[in-house]
Amino acid sequence: xxxxxxxxxxxxxxxxxxxxxxxxxxxxxxxxxxxxxxxxxxxxxxxxxxxxxxxxxxxxxxxxxxxxxxxxxxxxxxxxxxxxxxxxxxxxxxxxxxxxxxxxxxxxxxxxxxxxxxxxxxxxxxxxxxxxxxxxxxxxxxxxxxxxxxxxxxxxxxxxxxxxxxxxxxxxxxxxxxxxxxxxxxxxxxxxxxxxxxxxxxxxxxxxxxxxxxxxxxxxxxxxxxxxxxxxxxxxxxxxxxxxxxxxxxxxxxxxxxxxxxxxxxxxxxxxxxxxxxxxxxxxxxxxxxxxxxxxxxxxxxxxxxxxxxxxxxxxxxxxxxxxxxxxxxxxxxxxxxxxxxxxxxxxxxxxxxxxxxxxxxxxxxxxxxxxxxxxxxxxxxxxxxxxxxxxxxxxxxxxxxxxxxxxxxxxxxxxxxxxxxxxxxxxxxxxxxxx
Amino acid sequence: xxxxxxxxxxxxxxxxxxxxxxxxxxxxxxxxxxxxxxxxxxxxxxxxxxxxxxxxxxxxxxxxxxxxxxxxxxxxxxxxxxxxxxxxxxxxxxxxxxxxxxxxxxxxxxxxxxxxxxxxxxxxxxxxxxxxxxxxxxxxxxxxxxxxxxxxxxxxxxxxxxxxxxxxxxxxxxxxxxxxxxxxxxxxxxxxxxxxxxxxxxxxxxxxxxxxxxxxxxxxxxxxxxxxxxxxxxxxxxxxxxxxxxxxxxxxxxxxxxxxxxxxxxxxxxxxxxxxxxxxxxxxxxxxxxxxxxxxxxxxxxxxxxxxxxxxxxxxxxxxxxxxxxxxxxxxxxxxxxxxxxxxxxxxxxxxxxxxxxxxxxxxxxxxxxxxxxxxxxxxxxxxxxxxxxxxxxxxxxxxxxxxxxxxxxxxxxxxxxxxxxxxxxxxxxxxxxxxxxxxxxxxxxxxxxxxxxxxxxxxxxxxxxxxxxxxxxxxxxxxxxxxxxxxxxxxxxxxxxxxxxxxxxxxxxxxxxxxxxxxxxxxxxxxxxxxxxxxxxxxxxxxxxxxx
Numbered sequence: 001x002x003x004x005x006x007x008x009x010x011x012x013x014x015x016x017x018x019x020x021x022x023x024x025x026x027x028x029x030x031x032x033x034x035x036x037x038x039x040x041x042x043x044x045x046x047x048x049x050x051x052x053x054x055x056x057x058x059x060x061x062x063x064x065x066x067x068x069x070x071x072x073x074x075x076x077x078x079x080x081x082x083x084x085x086x087x088x089x090x091x092x093x094x095x096x097x098x099x100x101x102x103x104x105x106x107x108x109x110x111x112x113x114x115x116x117x118x119x120x121x122x123x124x125x126x127x128x129x130x131x132x133x134x135x136x137x138x139x140x141x142x143x144x145x146x147x148x149x150x151x152x153x154x155x156x157x158x159x160x161x162x163x164x165x166x167x168x169x170x171x172x173x174x175x176x177x178x179x180x181x182x183x184x185x186x187x188x189x190x191x192x193x194x195x196x197x198x199x200x201x202x203x204x205x206x207x208x209x210x211x212x213x214x215x216x217x218x219x220x221x222x223x224x225x226x227x228x229x230x231x232x233x234x235x236x237x238x239x240x241x242x243x244x245x246x247x248x249x250x251x252x253x254x255x256x257x258x259x260x261x262x263x264x265x266x267x268x269x270x271x272x273x274x275x276x277x278x279x280x281x282x283x284x285x286x287x288x289x290x291x292x293x294x295x296x297x298x299x300x301x302x303x304x305x306x307x308x309x310x311x312x313x314x315x316x317x318x319x320x321x322x323x324x325x326x327x328x329x330x331x332x333x334x335x336x337x338x339x340x341x342x343x344x345x346x347x348x349x350x351x352x353x354x355x356x357x358x359x360x361x362x363x364x365x366x367x368x369x370x371x372x373x374x375x376x377x378x379x380x381x382x383x384x385x386x387x388x389x390x391x392x393x394x395x396x397x398x399x400x401x402x403x404x405x406x407x408x409x410x411x412x413x414x415x416x417x418x419x420x421x422x423x424x425x426x427x428x429x430x431x432x433x434x435x436x
Numbered sequence: 437x438x439x440x441x442x443x444x445x446x447x448x449x450x451x452x453x454x455x456x457x458x459x460x461x462x463x464x465x466x467x468x469x470x471x472x473x474x475x476x477x478x479x480x481x482x483x484x485x486x487x488x489x490x491x492x493x494x495x496x497x498x499x500x501x502x503x504x505x506x507x508x509x510x511x512x513x514x515x516x517x518x519x520x521x522x523x524x525x526x527x528x529x530x531x532x533x534x535x536x537x538x539x540x541x542x543x544x545x546x547x548x549x550x551x552x553x554x555x556x557x558x559x560x561x562x563x564x565x566x567x568x569x570x571x572x573x574x575x576x577x578x579x580x581x582x583x584x585x586x587x588x589x590x591x592x593x594x595x596x597x598x599x600x601x602x603x604x605x606x607x608x609x610x611x612x613x614x615x616x617x618x619x620x621x622x623x624x625x626x627x628x629x630x631x632x633x634x635x636x637x638x639x640x641x642x643x644x645x646x647x648x649x650x651x652x653x654x655x656x657x658x659x660x661x662x663x664x665x666x667x668x669x670x671x672x673x674x675x676x677x678x679x680x681x682x683x684x685x686x687x688x689x690x691x692x693x694x695x696x697x698x699x700x701x702x703x704x705x706x707x708x709x710x711x712x713x714x715x716x717x718x719x720x721x722x723x724x725x726x727x728x729x730x731x732x733x734x735x736x737x738x739x740x741x742x743x744x745x746x747x748x749x750x751x752x753x754x755x756x757x758x759x760x761x762x763x764x765x766x767x768x769x770x771x772x773x774x775x776x777x778x779x780x781x782x783x784x785x786x787x788x789x790x791x792x793x794x795x796x797x798x799x800x801x802x803x804x805x806x807x808x809x810x811x812x813x814x815x816x817x818x819x820x821x822x823x824x825x826x827x828x829x830x831x832x833x834x835x836x837x838x839x840x841x842x843x844x845x846x847x848x849x850x851x852x853x854x855x856x857x858x859x860x861x862x863x864x865x866x867x868x869x870x871x872x873x874x875x876x877x878x879x880x881x882x883x884x885x886x887x888x889x890x891x892x893x894x895x896x897x898x899x900x901x902x903x904x905x906x907x908x909x910x911x912x913x914x915x916x917x918x919x920x921x922x923x924x925x926x927x928x929x930x931x932x933x934x935x936x937x938x939x940x941x942x943x944x945x946x947x948x949x950x951x952x953x954x955x956x957x958x959x960x961x962x963x964x965x966x967x968x969x970x971x972x973x974x975x976x977x978x979x980x981x982x983x984x985x
Contacts, residue, residue, distance in 0.1 A: 032756055058953040064720065064916035070953045071720045073862065120869050139955070140862075140869035228958035251637055258641055262632040290652075291598075292632035296718040296740050297711045299598045313652070313673070334654075337676045382486055382745050384634075400634050409724040409749050416752035 015422050016041065018104060018186035020093055020362065023051020024404055025396020025411040026192035027075045032415030034084040038422065041184060042079070043088045043106055045358070047147030048137040050076050051194050053404050055138050057224035059270035061277035066295045067270050068404030075408075076141040090147075092358075094181065096365055100425075102186045102391065110177030112148040117172035120145045124164035124173060130154050134164060138225070148175065187425065188391045188418045189366065191376060192411065193358050195397035198249025198257075198351040205318050206248070206349060213325050216351045217244070217267055230275055230282070232346055234325035239282060239345030242275065243329055244268045245316060246288040250352030250401075259373055261352030262401040266294025268350045269305050276308040285310040285344075287331065294403070319347060353401040366392055375400045385414040391425070393417050437519035437807075438537040439762045440465060444511055444701065447475040448483060448490060449736030449747035450542035451497050456755050458502040462762070465534055466497070466505045467525060469697070473498070473505065479547065479569060479606055479690075482744035511697075513704055514539065517795060517805035518731025518761060537762045538731040539705065540754055541715055543695035544747075545737035551688045553596040556661050561585070561683075565606050565690040572613050585684050587621065589614050590668060593689040594627045595656045601633035602741050603689055608636070610687070612643040623649040623681065625657055625670070633743075651679065659686070692741035705732055706794040708920070715739050721858075721918040725754045728920055729794050730808045731761055761807075773811030773827050774804050780823035787815035787824060792920040812919035813890030817929070829886055835898050841881035842902050848879035849905035849971035853964065854895065856888040856926075858918055860910030862954035872961045880964055888912070889922025896933040896947060903980060906946045906971045908963065913951040923951060941978055945970055 015038045019030045022044030030040040048054070054076060056069040079085055089111055096104040113124075124146055128134040133152040137145045154161035155175045165173040197218050200208035208214055212233040215223075223230060232239050246268060250261040265288070272284040286309055291302065305311075314331040322328040322343040330341050355374035363370045368387040369377040376398045378384040384400075385393045395414040396407040441457050443450045446468030454464040466473075474494055483490065497503050512524040512531060519537045526532075549564035556562050563571070568589075593599060593607045604626075611622035622643075629650070631637045644650065657670035668681040694713040695701075702709045707727040708717040716727050716734040725733045733754045736747030781801040788796045795808035796815065802824070804815075816824040822831065838852060855861035861884045885891055888911030899907045909930050911923035930949040938944050950963050976984070 035756070035760060056955075058913075058956050058959075060913040060916070060951070060953060062951065063914035064912070064953075066718050066720055066915070068720050068723065070859070070916070070955050071723060073954045074858075077862075122871060136870075140866040140957075145869065225955065226958070228956070228962065251631070253641065258638050259634075260631040260637045265632070290628040290631065292628070292630060293598065293600055294632075296714065298600070300711050302598055334673045335676075337673075382482060382489065382748055384745060384749075405720075405723050406746075409746075409753055412724065412756055413749045413752035416756050 015039065015187045016185065017188045017190060017418055017422075018043065018093075018102065018184070019190045019192060021045075021051070021192035021194050021396070021398065022049040022087070022089075023192060023194045023396060023407075024053040024072050024075065025194070025398070025407045026051070026190070027072075027079045028408045028411035029190045029192055029395050029415045029418070030085045031075060031079050031082060032412055033418060034082045036415070036419050038084070038419070040085045041088060041186065042085055043091045043093060045090070045092050047090055047111075047135065047149075048142045049079065049087065049089070050139060050142065052197070052218070053407075054142075055218070055225065056221045056267075057271070057274075059267075059274040061273055065270040065273060067267065068408075071408070072404060073139055073141065076139060080141055080143055088182065091182070093362070093365065096189070102189055103183065104186060105181050105183045107179060107181050109150065109179050110148075110174075111144070112150075112173055112175055112177055113144040113146050114172040114174065115144040117170045118144045118146065119170055119172075121169065122146070123167055123169065127167055128164055129161060144172075148173070188393065188421055190393045190395055190414050190418060191362055191366065191368070191387075191398050192395040192414075193356045193362060193398045195353040195356050195401070198354050200248055200349050200351060202255065203248060206245075207319055208349065211319075211321060211325065211327055213239075213345060214319060214327055214347045214349065216248075216349045217264065217271070218351060220271060220348050221267070224271065224274065229278065230346065232325065238279065241344045242272075242282060242284045242346045242348065243327075243344040244272060244284070244286045244348045244350055245329075246286065246350045247315065248349040248351045249354060251289065257352070257354070257373065259401065260292060262292065263294075263403045264350040264352055265292040266403060268348070269294070269301070269309065272309045273305060283310070284308070285312055287312045287314055287316055287329070289313070289315060353397055356398055359398065368392055371400070383413070383417070385410060385417050391421055393421075437762060438521075438535050439463065440536050441758060442467065442521070442523055442534065442536040442539045443542055444539065445542035445544060445695070445738065446470070446473040446505070446507070447542065447544040448744055449544065449751055450540070451493060452748050453540050453542060453735065453751045453754060454503050455493055455497045455500070456751055457758065458497070458500045460755070460759070462502065462758070464503045465536060466503055467509045467511060468507055469510050471508055473507070475544070479566065480602070480744050481605060481609065486744070511701060511704065515797075517797075517808035518729070519807045521731065538733070538758050541701060541705070541732070541734045541738050542736055543698055543701060543715070543738045545692040545714070545741050546695055547690040548693050549688055549690050550596050554592060554656060554659060554688055556659060556686070556688060559661065561664060561666060561685050562661060563685060563687050565603075565610070565687060568610050568685075568687045569606070572610060575617070587619055588683045589620065589622050589685045589687060590681055590683040591622065591624045591626075591687045591689070592657070592659075593624065594630070595625065595653060596689075597691065598628065599630060599689060599691065600741050601630045601636055602743060603691065604630040605633065605636055605639070607689065608639050608643050608648075611648045612639070612646060615643065615646045615648045621647070621649070623651070623683070625651050625653055625668070627653060661686075692737065695738065698738065705729065707732055707734070717915070717920070719915060719918075719920070721916070725750050726757060728792050730810070733757060770806045771827075772806055773809050774813075774816070775825050775827065776802050776804060777823045777825070780821045782821055782823075784820060786818050786820060790814050790818045790921070790925070792922070810919060812887035812922050813885065814887065814919060814922055814925055817890055817892045817925070826886060826890060829890055831892065831894065834883060834885070834895055837883050838895065838899050838902050838904075841883070842904075844881065846879045848968060850903060851880040851906045851908060851964065851967055851971070852899040852904045853880050853882045853908045853910060854885055854888070854891045855882045855910050856912055856922070857884050857886055859912040859916070859954045860952050860960065863952050863956050863960040866955070867957035867960045870957055872957055879968065887917065887919050887922035888926035889917075889919055891926050891929060893929050893933045893936070896930070897936065900937070900942065900946070900977065900979060903983065905977050905980065906948070906967050908948045908950065908967055910950055910952050910960075910963065913953060916953065943974055943977075945974065946977060
């Protein structure tokens with residue numbers, strides 16, 4: 001094989017794509033585009049790449065449960081090693097216009113930690129006097145691993161503290177950095193701005209926030225990832241009985257959430273299996289409306305789960321305080337309809353995937369549509385990456401609920417669509433060159 | 437490298453793949469064993485509601501000069517590796533050969549009626565899902581259903597096996613259509629209503645609002661089919677009493693099954709099927725369309741029941757993969773990952789049998805395809821002649837690493853940890869970055885391997901011989917090995933090595949095997965910590981004691 005025609009290569013090299021969001025979908029789009037020789041600006045609002053998916057735990061028993069959490073780790077590593085991708089952390093899109101290309105401006109909050117100098121020693125986190133003002137990333141592939149949260153940092157409040165900057169043995173911390181704007185032009189835009197998990201405070205009958213042993217599934221993901229085991233927050237002891245409540249925020253027509261989040265049954269069953277495998281003495285029950293499929297060969301997986309997990313087809317309306325720090329669920333016996341009150345040590349709310357907080361702003365800025373639930377709408381029933389605007393594409397949960405595998409697949413498709421689009425704006429539908 | 441692509445299966449995902457690749461300038465051979473592209477089935481809502489777009493697509497593919505369409509053609513065999521596959525095809529009794537660089541399997545799933553599974557036989561009042569769809573299509577826009585015998589219609593779905601959103605969508609759509617017809621009542625008996633697909637919850641809700649009744653059962657109802665009389669009995673958990681239905685018509689679900697040729701094609705291609713017979717094992721390393729073999733991809737409902745939208749997402753992902761594999765200025769010379777010592781090879785073909793990627797063939801010695809090889813090293817460790825060496829992970833290099841690690845001063849029992857680069861090595865690094873409390877920081881030494889399947893018994897023994905108090909082999913979890921069997925081979929070798937250790941009087945517990953993922957630093961610390969604890973209890977090994985003496 002020989003290289004393709006020279007001008008073709010140069011055309012490709014001059015192309016830049018703006019990817020909004022550094023979760024698994026954004027990472028995948030960026031990486032696939034880089035593999036196609038396209039330069040990418042990857043804009044991430046938070047201090048760390050990886051989105052929610054990088055916070056998820058491995059749910060393997062003695063065998064892999066195919067949740068895909070480890071593939072996020074791998075993709076993140078690939079992205080940070082890829083020179084064609086420029087990562088902008090703590091950055092948000094402020095303006096975008098259209099002149100054939102997409103001139104845009106992003107605002108960057110100060111990163112404060114110099115990734116080249118930081119050696120991950122963690123002294124800043126250890127010594128910082130303000131709670132949560134220094135935060136650590138979720139993966140070793142988060143670069144830099146530590147970040148300053150300027151909403152909690154004392155320096156950003158009243159310049160009263162520079163301890164981390166003074167202590168840092170590598171002189172990697174610079175608190176006096178100022179927010180600034182970066183202006184660029186892109187040839188295409190991919191919106192991969194993700195979702196937000198349902199906040200159970202919006203279902204007040206559960207009383208989330210009152211009893212510490214009532215947690216969300218996202219809390220459980222982080223706990224399993226960080227500690228490797230499940231503990232009650234009230235006393236740091238292993239729970240004997242755990243209940244998962246499904247469809248918290250999803251399929252809830254009262255809240256106008258007339259959609260299934262598509263991931264909760266999968267993560268709940270997988271986490272329940274992982275917990276059972278490590279601690280068979282812990283009894284797990286899942287309260288549900290309808291069990292949804294996850295992964296391939298679901299029947300077999302579900303059957304195996306039924307051996308270890310109790311499935312109760314009932315949605316408990318209220319959660320009551322029990323003895324000690326226990327939580328009591330009330331549900332009906334499926335055979336005779338009698339009410340049963342059962343105490344659990346830990347209750348996990350399987351919170352659903354809700355439209356991202358930035359969807360409205362992005363839709364407005366980019367002149368693309370929202371669907372009736374507030375997700376970004378695709379404009380083609382056979383292609384969920386297409387928006388109503390040429391050159392603007394969707395990937396991942398910005399468009400609607402998806403698991404990791406589906407987000408990655410849709411992101412791959414978006415990258416392919418961007419590549420096609422970049423060729424059409426050249427006005428010449430160039431083909432790949434081969435010697436055959 | 438050959439840049440044409442064989443597409444097996446001429447339904448809508450196959451046609452789409454052919455079209456996309458041809459537009460990029462790849463030659464395409466589109467093969468189907470039926471007499472017509474596109475197939476018959478229109479159950480997929482996406483297919484039935486996008487007729488115009490699909491017929492345009494079909495016209496384009498048929499007219500495209502880069503696409504060679506071979507109908508009534510069977511796929512017979514395949515040899516070679518990515519970039520240079522030789523494929524044999526059969527038309528009637530004529531067998532012929534083609535060369536291609538990559539293969540896409542787009543053999544779409546088939547539907548079967550589950551009437552028999554419900555103890556029913558086909559009759560005028562017992563219809564399959566396809567049959568009711570045909571009736572409804574014939575009824576036309578004004579929804580004139582055929583006569584009085586078509587008023588009270590019951591659907592049974594998901595009560596034989598867990599179905600999926602595709603099956604559910606068909607049921608809900610038909611039930612809704614019936615419900616809006618004059619004087620008709622649709623009732624659905626179902627276990628789990630599968631709605632994990634965009635828009636389905638809304639459709640389900642609408643059908644309920646319109647009056648479709650849903651009963652959720654745990655198991656199949658009792659159904660008596662007696663000529664024109666149908667009687668259905670079950671216990672309803674919401675009403676808490678027995679319910680009897682005597683519908684005019686009973687509609688039985690249809691389940692998705694792999695294409696009839698799937699098993700055969702998988703065998704010929706050397707790729708795996710899952711427990712339901714769909715192609716491509718569910719391995720996260722292959723997301724979404726790759727297989728254990730480089731250059732062979734599985735798309736659409738060949739890999740799991742899916743609608744056209746998701747099938748076409750697979751198409752785009754495959755096109756990306758093919759551009760990387762065969763496209764311009766990519767992999768001009770794939771890096772050599774493995775070397776065969778032709779003087780040592782005795783052509784025992786062990787490597788050919790164990791290679792999970794079908795990368796090995798032979799002339800008068802084993803030949804390993806640089807394109808197909810993934811560098812896992814399973815062959816190198818299984819080769820009885822040590823004739824295969826992995827670049828960067830040769831036996832000498834690994835042994836040198838073991839010996840070098842012994843120079844380090846340690847303040848605890850010395851542990852060598854062989855780490856698969858895809859999981860344990862990442863977890864070890866993560867534990868280090870997060871400064872998790874590991875065993876005495878310099879007491880263990882990680883040795884990175886491309887796959888746990890590369891860890892030889894020799895390496896393990898060498899480590900003990902050189903002075904290690906304990907050895908750990910850490911692999912990926914079952915079904916998570918990028919080379920499928922690497923973790924299994926590693927487990928076997930550890931068992932072998934344990935036997936050898938006990939023969940020379942070393943405690944078996946000094947050698948451990950565990951599975952782990954890249955995002956489990958805590959688990960890494962736990963495993964190494966447990967090994968350290970065990971070794972402290974056992975005290976210095978016999979070899980160390982002798983060396984000390």
